[in-house]
Amino acid sequence: MNIEQKLAVEDLNTRYAEAIDEDRLEAWPDFFSSDGRYLVTTAENVAQGLPLGIISATSRAMLRDRIKALRQANVYEAQRYRHVLGTPRIEAVNGTLRARTSFMVARIMHTGETTLFATGCYEDRIILDGTGAQFAEKTVILDSRVIDTLLAIPL
Amino acid sequence: MTAHTSPHQWPAEGLSRVPYWIYSDPDLYALEQERIFRGNTWNFLCLEAELPQPNTFRTSNLGDMSVVVTRDANGAIHAFENRCAHRGALLCLVPRGERKEFACVYHNWTYDLAGNLTGVAFRRGIGGKGGMSPEAKPERHAPRKLRVEVLAGLVFGTLGTDPPSLETYLGPEIVSGIRRVMRAPVRLLGGYSQSLPSNWKLYMENTKDSYHASLLHMFFTTFRLNRLSQKGGLVVNHNGAGHISYSMAADVAGSEYEQAKMRSAQDGYSLDAPELLQSVDEFGDGIGLQILAIFPGFVLQQIRNSLAVRRIVPQGLERSELVWTCFGFTGDDDRLNELRLRQANLIGPAGFISMEDGAATGFVQRGSRGAPRELSVLEMGGQGTSSEESRVSEAAVRGFWKAYREQMRM
Numbered sequence: 001m002n003i004e005q006k007l008a009v010e011d012l013n014t015r016y017a018e019a020i021d022e023d024r025l026e027a028w029p030d031f032f033s034s035d036g037r038y039l040v041t042t043a044e045n046v047a048q049g050l051p052l053g054i055i056s057a058t059s060r061a062m063l064r065d066r067i068k069a070l071r072q073a074n075v076y077e078a079q080r081y082r083h084v085l086g087t088p089r090i091e092a093v094n095g096t097l098r099a100r101t102s103f104m105v106a107r108i109m110h111t112g113e114t115t116l117f118a119t120g121c122y123e124d125r126i127i128l129d130g131t132g133a134q135f136a137e138k139t140v141i142l143d144s145r146v147i148d149t150l151l152a153i154p155l
Numbered sequence: 156m157t158a159h160t161s162p163h164q165w166p167a168e169g170l171s172r173v174p175y176w177i178y179s180d181p182d183l184y185a186l187e188q189e190r191i192f193r194g195n196t197w198n199f200l201c202l203e204a205e206l207p208q209p210n211t212f213r214t215s216n217l218g219d220m221s222v223v224v225t226r227d228a229n230g231a232i233h234a235f236e237n238r239c240a241h242r243g244a245l246l247c248l249v250p251r252g253e254r255k256e257f258a259c260v261y262h263n264w265t266y267d268l269a270g271n272l273t274g275v276a277f278r279r280g281i282g283g284k285g286g287m288s289p290e291a292k293p294e295r296h297a298p299r300k301l302r303v304e305v306l307a308g309l310v311f312g313t314l315g316t317d318p319p320s321l322e323t324y325l326g327p328e329i330v331s332g333i334r335r336v337m338r339a340p341v342r343l344l345g346g347y348s349q350s351l352p353s354n355w356k357l358y359m360e361n362t363k364d365s366y367h368a369s370l371l372h373m374f375f376t377t378f379r380l381n382r383l384s385q386k387g388g389l390v391v392n393h394n395g396a397g398h399i400s401y402s403m404a405a406d407v408a409g410s411e412y413e414q415a416k417m418r419s420a421q422d423g424y425s426l427d428a429p430e431l432l433q434s435v436d437e438f439g440d441g442i443g444l445q446i447l448a449i450f451p452g453f454v455l456q457q458i459r460n461s462l463a464v465r466r467i468v469p470q471g472l473e474r475s476e477l478v479w480t481c482f483g484f485t486g487d488d489d490r491l492n493e494l495r496l497r498q499a500n501l502i503g504p505a506g507f508i509s510m511e512d513g514a515a516t517g518f519v520q521r522g523s524r525g526a527p528r529e530l531s532v533l534e535m536g537g538q539g540t541s542s543e544e545s546r547v548s549e550a551a552v553r554g555f556w557k558a559y560r561e562q563m564r565m
């Protein structure tokens with residue numbers, strides 16, 4: 001890993017979290033490669049070797065569908081997130097980068113109620129080429145097995 | 156005071172009215188724990204597959220009481236209170252594992268996998284001093300044992316003094332609805348919990364409310380994947396405790412998927428990845444959706460190839476935990492396994508067609524908080540609890556209240 005790679009990963013992480021927190025969800029799928037994978041699961045499932053996801057997408061198209069559904073179909077109370085990300089630990093493995101980043105996400109309801117909604121880590125595979133950085137794979141491993149009420153906005 | 160305003164007395168209109176104090180009365184909460192969850196009801200504890208071999212255990216609940224479910228060295232399944240005979244500490248502090256005995260961490264009293272007290276530390280004291288008198292009978296305070304029955308891989312338990320057999324409690328239609336889904340040995344796929352901002356009863360009513368499905372959950376209608384012609388029905392059992400709501404898959408052969416693709420050129424309301432809806436008719440009967448719920452707190456779900464058990468754990472008057480466990484079968488091929496995992500996007504706290512349920516029950520809790528003496532109206536499909544072809548009915552919700560009133564003697 002070199003310093004440019006480290007900066008590129010940190011920049012990707014920052015822009016990713018910012019897009020979600022600022023409700024630019026239509027931009028969210030573009031942080032992934034076209035066959036990018038996105039899995040939200042729990043540390044408990046991972047420890048038991050169980051494959052189930054709370055969200056599990058295997059293409060950018062599936063991520064677009066999720067945002068369309070959120071905007072046009074699903075019913076939930078207005079809410080926002082605030083991500084706080086740790087410093088990623090990065091490893092370069094034949095051309096792709098693997099990054100592990102801790103996160104905490106606060107959820108701010110329209111009522112003003114603010115709670116610590118999720119903590120965990122991102123385990124990412126990142127492709128870095130001339131045009132920029134994208135997630136080929138992002139696994140969101142939640143520390144807790146419990147989600148409060150619902151998980152509408154992606155983590 | 157009129158009849159329906161006095162606490163714990165049901166409105167004169169019967170099952171077509173539900174008083175809002177039922178979700179907000181703290182005395183009622185304790186009474187429900189005793190009469191329903193620790194009474195003559197059958198409570199789902201876990202999948203048999205969660206106890207994969209001898210000397211394994213997992214914790215579960217009877218209402219808000221913790222219980223331990225075990226498979227002993229001979230393969231027999233037991234369940235007992237997670238409470239030490241000595242001072243009442245939890246006996247088991249982890250959700251699952253392998254163990255030959257349980258030792259309480261507080262003073263090291265030990266138990267076998269059937270919940271029998273097998274050892275009291277320093278029972279005879281040390282060097283002839285201290286300890287218990289030879290007449291003491293601490294075994295009398297041992298954790299209460301549940302009666303356990305296993306039906307098609309589902310483990311149920313009861314603490315009731317006089318419960319009917321599980322099959323009698325459920326009735327033949329519910330039993331066959333269970334056997335239909337539990338068609339082979341189970342393979343666990345994983346789980347999670349959803350913390351619901353509502354009384355446990357609001358979630359169980361929601362699962363028995365076949366009327367809300369196409370109205371609250373807009374995913375299928377927005378993407379025009381619903382067919383009005385979809386046939387189905389609603390089954391409510393004799394005591395109201397069990398129900399099945401089902402509908403035929405619009406088109407199990409996959410033309411629904413093709414149609415979704417065709418529409419994509421015409422408007423924005425289409426899926427970019429319609430493979431989400433690909434499914435196979437693994438049960439061979441064309442039924443695409445079957446929701447089966449059993450009073451007080453169990454749901455068995457088949458949404459296409461997405462199979463799950465859910466159980467509700469009351470956590471006080473206005474909070475409950477919904478525990479989801481998703482599964483397939485040991486004989487599943489890679490393709491079916493993949494379908495199950497992909498269709499899991501439809502369910503759970505982030506599910507395209509179920510995320511709303513967690514919020515909706517909270518809306519009722521908050522909306523009715525200031526109106527304990529008012530009544531909610533359950534008149535879709537009449538006033539009774541009989542099975543019917545139309546799912547535009549609240550018959551199964553009325554069935555819930557029938558079972559509730561029977562157990563609560565209300």
Ligand code: FES
Pocket residue numbers: 239240241242243244259260261262263264
């Ligand atoms: S409370 Fe369990 S041994 Fe004392």
Ligand SMILES: [Fe+2]
Pocket residue numbers: 361367368371372508509512
């Ligand atoms: Fe629902």
